Amino acid sequence: MHEHIAEAVKEPDVVTVPPGAVCLRFETMKLYSALGAVRHLLDTGQVKPGDTLIDSSSGIYAHALALACHRYGLKCHIVGSTTVDRTLRVQLEILGATLEQVRPSKNLRLDQNLRVERIGELLRENPGYHWMRQYHDSIHYLGYRDVADLIGKEVPEGPLALVGGVGTGASTGAIATYLREAGRDVTLVGVQPFGSVTFGAEHVLDPDMIIAGIGSSIPFQNVRHELYDRIHWVNFDYAMSGAVELLRASGIFAGLSAGAAYLATLWERERDDSRTYVFLAADTGHRYVDSAYAQHGQALGLGAMRPHEVTEQHELRHPWSTMDWPPSDSALLRGEPLLVPGAV
Template identity: 75%
Template sequence: MSPVLYDHLAEAIKDPDAIRVRDDLICLRFETMKVYSALGAVRHLLDTGVVSPGDTLIDSSSGIYAHALALACHRYGMKCHIVGSTTVDRTLRIQLEILGATVEQVPSSNNLQLDQNLRVRRINEILRANPSYHWMRQYHDDIHYLGYSAVARLIDELVPTGPLCLVGGVGTGASTGAIAQYLRNSGRDVNLVGVQPFGSVTFGAEKTCDPDMIIAGIGSSIEFQNVRHDLYDRLHWVSFEYAMSAAVDLLRSSGVFAGLSAGAAYLSAMYEHACDSSRRHVFIAADTGNRYAESAFARHAEAFSLDAMRPREISSLEELAVPWSAMSWDRRDASRLADAYAVEEVRS
């Protein structure tokens, strides 16, 4: 293969490494997955004249999107302002500042809902003072779907025939949902399995809390308006403890060093593959494990073995329970979210 010379780092790092971690189980390991989303969105905004080179783009982030947006702004000559959570560590913050982004972080909080609400409130304050800024609205705008058409094409080339199962964090909706939508539009038979943390409002788990922490980036205690619920066939809610254990196993067994969302996706994909081996299973590792080195990987001695972890299969959100629950969603739309709480009376 001839070497490729890129014009910018954002283009070079966006493509994932495809790694077979088990038979018929493929990991797509990204350095920072949301570069696809940020590049696609910024390019579209420029092409349509919504923004111009030199304008300031602003958004909130727990880390991955902050890096992606800063790279996209650097690539296209834009200014960037990030309102970050406390998970934006010193190493990332220094990179963002050198790339030209301005960064501010909300006060530390153990409550994700408070953290996210504070960040959104701060963005609104900044926009009132700077009406020329463009809010990227990664939590709400469908524009972030655009960049993932390339990931769908990559998966289509990687697994050219047969039914697929795609497993990964639901996040803002513009990741696993977007990839599955593009694959289905091309005619592929795709089951989509979304991974959520306990405490996330997106699929109704806000009443069930994780005693350790909510895994940042794959769920939220505020509504994400660009999530298309009707794209998802199955859902898994995974605790920090189980995601950490699976991320440790992934590193130990395959050498893949990836974040907590990757651990949760790996664990869920292993289970789904055991239930339906007729499909090739692809799971998403959206970022590296660097920012979780101390909070998760340093606790590797506490990790459970994969064989010790099994999900609680539920038919109603009323049955949702830590540390791991799984449910058939059957592509219900958001209007039927309330129905998922009702246990069918015919059980009796």
């Protein structure tokens, strides 16, 4: 029996998806991140019950942090993207969290910059608030050890390929880290939207692809680039088509990042079927009904979608590009840090 709904909701469904892939379908994946981080903060005395935790979110993390705060008796304030819908706003209000949304914007860069600026203002006005820094602090890796343990139990022994959104790096990066520490042979495949700076695609814009959870217009300091073996950049049309095909093929109703991860999984498995492929569906598809699923009549079939294989970022182009990581001209190979990993 669970002591709180957060513990029950966080657990994913482990589903076989033909041909030969496994989907971890979460309702709110970032509950692992939020619960693990909040427990650590309380255990180490950095916060205490009654304190206020704040952060920026496009939606998934807002729900996760609100539930974690409800679980442990903390206050929660979210600076949200315009993608936070009415269903989530009502839940946050009833849970006791407060939400303010930045003004509407047409691209990921402006949306994230506005939210970060507002966080800075709030901290100056309320120095007692604790900023969770989901984009920067490696504390968010901690909770994902449980996901790695689950994969270790549910997925047969042998080489794995883990596929999913990069986001802050505290999901795919963390899960792969713990699996590798346990001795598993893991290839890590990250999924990004065009326009994200995280792996150098800021010069190729996609204004329709506002999925802040898998890409960034600002440097995320807890992304550990050296953990990744392959990167896929997928635009809105292909991510939507992938999500529709995933629902049609398996019944899994998930977000756009899952659609992109599904495409990447199928392509990678075609290249190398010696591994078991595990891909992440970080959230359900409910908030994408109007913006994506309603366009299912325009979805492309799987056979029509193939990526451009590139070797350097300047070759990236719509609708789908992929490359080995690190590229030949990567700063990693020259020993230069791209971002500062770990807590800041």
